[in-house]
Amino acid sequence: MxxxxxxxxxxxxxxxxxxxxxxxxxxxxxxxxxxxxxxxxxxxxxxxxxxxxxxxxxxxxxxxxxxxxxxxxxxxxxxxGLGGSNCIENALLSSYADLMSDMTTKFYPFMFGPEDKKEEAKKECLKNMPAKFAQLEKSIKDDGTFLGKPSWPDFLLSQLCQEAIQYQLGDTFKDCPKIGKVIARVDSNxxxxxxxxxxxx
Ligand SMILES: N[C@@H](CCC(=O)N[C@@H](CS)C(=O)NCC(=O)O)C(=O)O
Incomplete structure (x- = not known):
């Protein structure tokens, strides 16, 4: 065969x-x-x-x-087994992923942009990122999951937070304990x- x-x-x-x-x-x-x-x-x-x-x-x-x-x-x-259990749950997960994908785009000037644009990009992130992380925080349950079980946006969130830390923007999610639970679970796997x-x- x-x-x-x-x-x-x-x-x-x-x-x-x-x-x-x-x-x-x-x-x-x-x-x-x-x-x-x-x-x-x-x-x-x-x-x-x-x-x-x-x-x-x-x-x-x-x-x-x-x-x-x-x-x-x-x-x-x-x-x-890391999706939702129906169309609505799948759409919810995709919506969180969408937001995180938009947030990731804000890191592009750090990754690929010229040196003299990085300070401006950092100011922009410090201004906008905390509200977006706070929005995500509201979407996470107390057990540190989006849907009462691990799901695929967990991995996006872990990577997003790693990038935030890498670009000295870790403070933008410091007031988000539920985000902390999600990323701790992924990062300790x-x-x-x-x-x-x-x-x-
Ligand atoms: N919305 C697309 C964006 C993909 C995208 O922009 N990819 C870039 C790299 S991150 C690329 O392919 N660049 C090379 C090119 O445009 O030829 C996705 O999420 O996959």
Whole structure:
């Protein structure tokens, strides 16, 4: 019997918009090919034309290629017991993910922008991020979950908070104890710890 090909995730060799899917697959113990594109040149010459939306990340399973970081994350989460239990719960989870994706975009000037724009970006984050984290905090239950059980936005939140800390913006969620519970659960997962240690730059 032919063995089934492993799913493939294509993204740059950094966390960015690909990391949430990596973390979900790692936590679920699902084997996948973590294809890391080493440079923008490699992306444009080797992968871009092959990607379904002309963007990274993209994901391939069963001969189908899918783009859109949140769609991919949702797909692998639902296939591995980390989605909601009905359409409404799935929509709620996607709405939290949407907000976090918008927040992540605010870190792009730190990741890719020129040095002289970083101070301005930091001021902007200090002004806007606390309200957005407070909004997320309201969506989390006292047990530190979005829906009374672990779910895929947990992984986005963990990464978002790691990036906030990396850019000296950790104070923007310091008054959010329930966010603290979510990220403590993700960050203490031994499979996640092992994966992060392996890919630490
Ligand atoms: N909304 C898309 C945005 C994807 C996106 O902007 N990807 C960037 C990298 S983070 C990219 O592919 N850049 C290369 C290009 O535009 O050719 C998603 O969440 O997947």
């Amino acid at each position: 032919a063995s089934e090909a492993k799913p493939k995730l294509y993204y740059f060799d950094l966390p960015g918009r690909g990391e949430v899917t990596r973390l979900i697959l790692v936590a679920a113990g699902k084997e996948f090919e973590d294809i890391r594109i080493s440079s923008f040149e490699e992306w444009t010459t080797k992968y871009k034309a092959d990607s379904p939306l002309g963007l990274a990340p993209y994901y391939e399973e069963g001969g189908v290629k899918i783009g859109g970081s949140l769609c991919i994350a949702r797909l692998v989460a639902e296939a591995n 031994p499979k996640i710890q092992e994966f992060r240690a392996k890919h630490k730059k």
